[in-house]
Amino acid sequence: MMPRADRFPSGRVKMAEGGREAKGGVFAKSIKRATRAKERFLQSIGKADKSEKDETFQDYVGNFNNQQAAAVKLQKELKNYATSVKAMSLASKNLNDALSEAYGDDWPDKDEVLNAQDSMDLLWSDYQEKVTREVLSPVNTYQSQFPEVKQRIAKRGRKLVDFDAARHTLATAQQSKKRDEAKLHKAQDECQKAKKVYDDVNNGLMDELPALHDSRIGFYVSTFQALFSSEQRFHTDMSQLKSRLGDTLEKLQQEANTGKFATKRLPRSPGPASPSMAEVVEAAINKPSLQNDTDHPYESVDLHGGMKNGEVDVNVGKPKLPSGEIEGPSAKDVPDAAVDATIDPGKVELEADVTPTIGDVAPTVGDIAPNIADGSARIPSPTENDKPGRPDDILYSVITTHSYTRCDSDELSFQTGETIYIVPFDDPDDADEGWLMGVKETDSSKGLLPENHTKRIQT
Numbered sequence: 001m002m003p004r005a006d007r008f009p010s011g012r013v014k015m016a017e018g019g020r021e022a023k024g025g026v027f028a029k030s031i032k033r034a035t036r037a038k039e040r041f042l043q044s045i046g047k048a049d050k051s052e053k054d055e056t057f058q059d060y061v062g063n064f065n066n067q068q069a070a071a072v073k074l075q076k077e078l079k080n081y082a083t084s085v086k087a088m089s090l091a092s093k094n095l096n097d098a099l100s101e102a103y104g105d106d107w108p109d110k111d112e113v114l115n116a117q118d119s120m121d122l123l124w125s126d127y128q129e130k131v132t133r134e135v136l137s138p139v140n141t142y143q144s145q146f147p148e149v150k151q152r153i154a155k156r157g158r159k160l161v162d163f164d165a166a167r168h169t170l171a172t173a174q175q176s177k178k179r180d181e182a183k184l185h186k187a188q189d190e191c192q193k194a195k196k197v198y199d200d201v202n203n204g205l206m207d208e209l210p211a212l213h214d215s216r217i218g219f220y221v222s223t224f225q226a227l228f229s230s231e232q233r234f235h236t237d238m239s240q241l242k243s244r245l246g247d248t249l250e251k252l253q254q255e256a257n258t259g260k261f262a263t264k265r266l267p268r269s270p271g272p273a274s275p276s277m278a279e280v281v282e283a284a285i286n287k288p289s290l291q292n293d294t295d296h297p298y299e300s301v302d303l304h305g306g307m308k309n310g311e312v313d314v315n316v317g318k319p320k321l322p323s324g325e326i327e328g329p330s331a332k333d334v335p336d337a338a339v340d341a342t343i344d345p346g347k348v349e350l351e352a353d354v355t356p357t358i359g360d361v362a363p364t365v366g367d368i369a370p371n372i373a374d375g376s377a378r379i380p381s382p383t384e385n386d387k388p389g390r391p392d393d394i395l396y397s398v399i400t401t402h403s404y405t406r407c408d409s410d411e412l413s414f415q416t417g418e419t420i421y422i423v424p425f426d427d428p429d430d431a432d433e434g435w436l437m438g439v440k441e442t443d444s445s446k447g448l449l450p451e452n453h454t455k456r457i458q459t
Contacts, residue, residue, distance in 0.1 A: 036158065039165040048168045051160055057202070060209035061153060067216055068146040075143045082131050089124035096120060108255060109248045116241045116248075123241070127234040134226040142219055149205075149212065156205055159198040166194035391439050394421045398438070398454035412440060412447035419457075420449060 042048035096117035103113055170187040173180070255261065398420050406413045414420065420438040423446075425431045436454070439446045 032162070035165055036161045039161055039168065042168070043164065049164065049171075051164055054202075057206065057209075060206070060213070063213045064146075064149065064153070064209050067213055068150070070216075071139075071143045071146060075139050078131075078136050078139050082128070082136050085124075085128050085131055089121075089128050092124055093121050104261070107261070108251050112248055113245065116245050120238065120241050123234055123237050127230060130230040131227065134230065135223055138219075138223055138226075142223075145212070149208065152201065152205060152208075156198070156201045159194070159201050163191075163194040163198045166191040390441075390444075391421055391423050393423050395424060396422050396456055398422060398436075398456050400449075400453055401455050402453045404450060404453050406447065408448075410447055412438060412445060412449045414440065414449065414453075418442065420454065 039048060043050040100114060100117060103110060166187070170184075170191045173184045173187040400414050400416055400418045400420065403415045404413060412420070419441040421441065422436050422438050425437045431437075432448075434451050435448050436451050437446070438449050
């Protein structure tokens, strides 16, 4: 049979011994915790002496806590800053991509715009890398030392309690009525050992804490110098690129002002060419109201008839004869030019203009003849024939030369020979080339009308 030593490998034996040592260590720590808790309780009720607080050390600890709080906040804000730089880098890239797509291929310096945008993307990437490497990483390293120092401060507090407990045990042994030299020597050794451990931790912190607190100045200087320097270089280079892009866009605006990139505009609907003035006058004269108007007993007027030495025959208008014949010239003999005459008896000026006027295409025979018969030959003024609903903001008037049927609800329908008042657009941006905003004289309806269907008349 194999010996026991050979049956169990040496590694397994060592593991068993290590397990017993681990159990012993855990038990020893438990004893220490219990002893410390007992000592703190006795100190709280005044049964055991407690070491006086070291005011200098407490000041060091207060400075350390403030320094750690500031470092934690600085680390947090720098992380937010680095995240924001990354987000701005992405936003800038997306904006540059949108500008590249919108910038026309035939616009000036297209390649220059693309190169500037690529340079801006590189600047953002480089700036982001510098913030992470030269600013955030040192802050993380600076912040990582505080937890370790904080653990040593807590350890000092535990060792101070152990030292107080050892001193209390020694004092009890010395004051015992049954003096046991073995216990007394052991208490003395434990007290010296506890004091040495406490002094080592305490002296180390007394040197480390003020040095750590003083180091914050150099750290802040180097950290923020790196941040500000990187940011300054970034903004300087970015400003130059933005200036170049601004000059390029200014050049684009200058070329656009010359009409180089203007979009060709077409009228909303095609229409016939504008007629001549003679055609407009002929259409006005041949209007049915002048040819077959049964409401007026006068079909024609000869404004030149009976004129002699500046005088006008007041009987120039001739009524219809019973046989249906008409004396005097026809309406076609009305002159195209305005006729000015002075009536000698009444010294009344006569102004007749066959050019269409506001209120109607032309004055009818019925309007002129009675005035001549009364001896007051006068054409009614435009204001006398104004109809209700005439707008106050008239720019000018037009007469329609062709009929038009509206295609949209915001347009006007009209026939040839109608008078329309032209008014401003409510919103100048709504104005289209070749279109006018007008109000019909007949029914005061308002809407758009094609300009090439009209002829401007004198107001």
